[in-house]
Amino acid sequence: MSTPHPGSSRIAPSRRDRRTGRTLLAGLVVGALTGALLGAVAGQSSAAPDPQRVISRDVVFTLNNHNDTSVPCLADGAVHTVAGRLVGPREEVLGHAGSTRINVLVHDAGTGGWFWNLQGARRYDYAGQLARHGETSLILDRLGFDASPLADGRGTCLGAQATMLHQVVQHLKAGIYEYVARPGAAVPHGAQVVLHGHGVGAAVAQLEAAEFDDVDGLVVMGWSDTGASGTAISEAARQTSACLGDDYVPFGATADDYASLLFATAPGRVRRAALARRNDTPCGDVTSLLGTVGALNLGTRAVEADVLVLQGGRDVRTRDASADAQAGRYRAADSVTARTFSRAGSALPLEKQAPQVRRTVLRWLDSTFVER
Template sequence: MRPRLVSALAGIAGLALAASPLAVPAQAAEGQPARTAAAPAGKQAGEQAGKQAGRRVGSREVAFEVSNANTTTALCSSDGEAYELRGRLVGPRRALSGASPVLRVNVLVHDAGTGAWFWNLRQAPGVDYARHLARRGETSLVLDRLGYDRSPLADGTATCLGAQASMLHQVIQHLYAGLYRFTDGGAGAGRPPHATHVVVHGHGTGATVAQLEAAEFDDVAGLVLMSAPTATPTTEALAVVTEQLGRCLGGDGYSAYGATAAEYRSLLFASASERVRRLATARRNPTPCGDVSSLLAGVGTATLTARAVEAPVLALSGARDARVRPLGQSAAESLFARSERVTARTFAGAGSALPLEARAGRVRSAVLAFLADVRPSL
């Protein structure tokens, strides 16, 4: 383990050089895309779905059997063992019962140091991303990645970002086939619904995992990226990851993201309420050291393979993000050159944690407009 961590520590500064061609100025107006995010018909469809969904929202606990094996081109190692990933389906009750003939599932992939709670912060309903999407007719899988909360991993060095992307691919395939199970109802829990198409949403390191999966396996209908590290990282972000790697050298396989709770909050937030910041800090998770040591390889591979992404892409940035510089429209189009539709938006006053920031409602509106034009890829 130690040689791998030392190598990652020595190379982490290369992230800035590798990503620097993608840097562009933040868009001038908050929430204003350089290219129309969705046609009027798409917006009308989204509004109609919201009316039909109403407030009949439900949730079910679910589990997926996966192999922690790296089958991507990102160079990193994992133990290849079988694990169970836990999550929660949140959506209209009709969709969760399997009654919907066409079912889009939004798979929500969290960052380092957070967890599934990031997308489904039920103690703060105003910024509960999954539940708000459900009220507009969307079904989401809120997933704990391996090494986080309900998906434990004893040895944090036993996985890596390539394996995380491979496990995400397995989850997506299980959703298409309906090969997963409810865990909250015993023998009478019923059969879980299968997806007709999947859109992956990723935040931070989770955006790297999502982007890598979409490029390598080509099985998603859309890709939503928030605060993606394939944009230019800031000096502060590089310093934090270097510190994480240093702690991994002599630690127990896990390392905190941010040396202190105050630093953690400063990295994620710029405009979130104090209540949201407190709730997030209380749920702060240590990062598996295998994910930390493979960050350079994961981001580098995701950047190099981005041109393989054919699905529509929505790239969202905060103008006050402490970790990455906003990804503008021209840079996003260049990065995802083969995508059928690319939209980049920057939100004034927002930090990295876009679904939890003060403009969370506008972030969700941008996502819903994008989703309204996403169709099954098959």
């Protein structure tokens, strides 16, 4: 049926025609609104990852607490359960995506796995934000911290921590670990493993990479082999002295000291959350720190993995320009990148520049491993 051209004679529509026209018009309006709404939803989905895709699952590793590194220290040699948490895209965390890249996050003295996955502060949730960009991470509670208890803090040491980290890397590659809630279920396999360490955790990660040569990448935050500040040296001496009479000691003599060793710009709620989760440090780790520094001074140039060095410009535990100095020590590395965040303290994932820190890490991961 043809539609009259504008300017042609008008014919008055019948009542039935008017009803039909109103029904048709209503249908067209509803259809248009529905299409627009669906298009908007689709546009939102394509513009940003669906947060429902990001999940976490608690996992456990069975590890031998012994020292196979060049650090002169002793551990109890016993088998321990070490806890961790996988955080990432749902299909990868549940082991449905086959082999994948797994970032292993290794915490500092006095903190814990919570450092990388701070709850209630999404902007400062390092693992969660990496997961929203497609990365899967394993967050460890090192032996002697939180969900990985150790009765005697003298029963481990940093050489043993690096050896256990090496076992974790091997277990990830072979799929030899378990979900806490679903023992026996298939777990993700690490086709590539990248270690991320902060503070003393960075020293442990670097020692593992240097002496076992089984990881693809190394991210070093807030650590320098030769650039420790007077503040860091004084704190290490204080802890060592305190360990003469105990097997666990605080990191930082007071709560204010603890905060000053970690933070420069972290918001108050982040500082309060960190203080509420503050851990004492096993004395075996404390008393083996000097030997670990010595081993790293000899072994850092043996690291062959790609390396990213990140420092805070206001980190009271490192000297100025230590990021570039540290980067220059990785002489055998496939590639080395260094970046200093001028306004940040030591705890880079929890400082106000945390988004820039993550963007730097994500760009480095994408550019370094895109062809592998």
